[in-house]
Amino acid sequence: MTLFLQQLMNGIGNGVIYASVALALVLIYRTTGVLNFAQGEMALFSTYITWKLTDWGVGIVAAIFISMLIAFAMGALVELVLIRPVEKKPPFVVLIVTIGMFLALNSITQLVFGTDEKQLPSAFGDHSWSVGDVRITGEFVGLICVLALTCTLLWILLQKTKLGLGLRAVASNPESARLVGISSGTMLMIGWAISASLGALGGAMYVPTTPALTAGSLQAVLVYAFAAAALGGFDSPVGAVVGGLIVGVAEALAIEYIEPLHDITLLVPFLLIGVVLLYRPTGLFGRNIVERV
């Protein structure tokens, strides 16, 4: 039982990270209809910036905030320079651009920051408490708080502010949005910027739970995040969070209890994606809009 609870907590901890990267994917997908394959590598670059800042002596929490701000600007720049020129092209073209960004960003990261392993401190220190036989780490509690806070702020932004209304209007009907005077370009830029920020946050949460920061650090996370988004529904922020948690827990339990999966845990998200696409292509929370005429 103890082992089960411990694995469950590990799973939720990872799930929180998958959820935050999945949220970033969903945000871009909802506002632009693009699956951003470079999401993980954008987060990777930001995580290296966070590391560089701590290397210069900046505190980890401050470093995360600064790198989120830098990521915000970079996300906007990426939309403006790389995505906008192909915006009206077929989705495949945009997809290829994001895959190109994936490769380019990974190489640029290695070029700028070197290829040796780095250590990124955790934002939550290494406190832990024992409840019975189960150990609850500060990291676990911190991750959950950060996710809860992120979700709340995103919800307020999207549902309660004028900017959020504009973002949703562009996502819903870009042409009509322009006809009421909303600059769709600006909205898409903001969508990419917020999403890149979320990625920076997710990266800085995730890397300290792994042995070291390397150029490959966030590639598996992207796969898990895609699984989470597919599971929850690509157009649903709630789905991204629930999907992330399910994928995280499924992975942790599979490692523990399914012997053959020990060394190939990446199989878990692919299996989940496969099953979801077979039985519920819109995901658990995805909407099948029925339009009446």
Add this chain to the structure above:
Amino acid sequence: MSLLSVSDLRGGYGPVRVLHGLGFEVNAGEIVVILGANGSGKTSTIRAISGMLQATGSVRLHDEEILGKNPEAIARRRVAHVPQGRGTFPELTVEENLRVGAFSRKDSAVDEDIDRWLTTFPRLRERRTQLAGSMSGGEQQMLAISRALMMNPVLLLLDEPSLGLAPLVTQELFQKLAQLNRETYIAMLIVEQNANLALKTATRGYVLEAGEIVATGTSEELASNDEVRKAYLGMA
């Protein structure tokens, strides 16, 4: 000076030319209808005015050239375009749709106006919190028009508002438009195939054929024009 003055408008899609140098005017407070069959260039004309279609020639609003400006800039000059097929925001609620319409407004009367248009269209008030995508075609058309009105428009462009609506709903819609025009004095440019109702509602009209204006006159004149009667009113 007229509110909207269009001259020598030419444009199309890639190599296909649709508009061949047409011109017309809309005066303040008027309802003007452009009649035309499928493919005559009605939608293209209206899209050229709102900046959605690249065109050459001249489109002047209050004597300011707006041709070549982007749709956002033209919308901010309070030209409200209700596109063909309504163009509502299906994933947003009725009230949110109305708020989106007021997106570029800086004044504080937005809530008041929402209430005003919900009173004009009581069906929308009943469905205030419902998603726009789940409503019937007629309700969505009312919503699209209300959203356009939320822009405080000086000119309302309506692209085939009757498309896909039942005859009774269409009739109600045109009555509402006439009533709105009387009460608010907002000028309207309606492109339509439904000549019968459109001519009853409009003050003046133009007939568009293959991208050119071929006839013009008051609604009465057009309604008694033999060509128009044959082509659009189903009378010999």
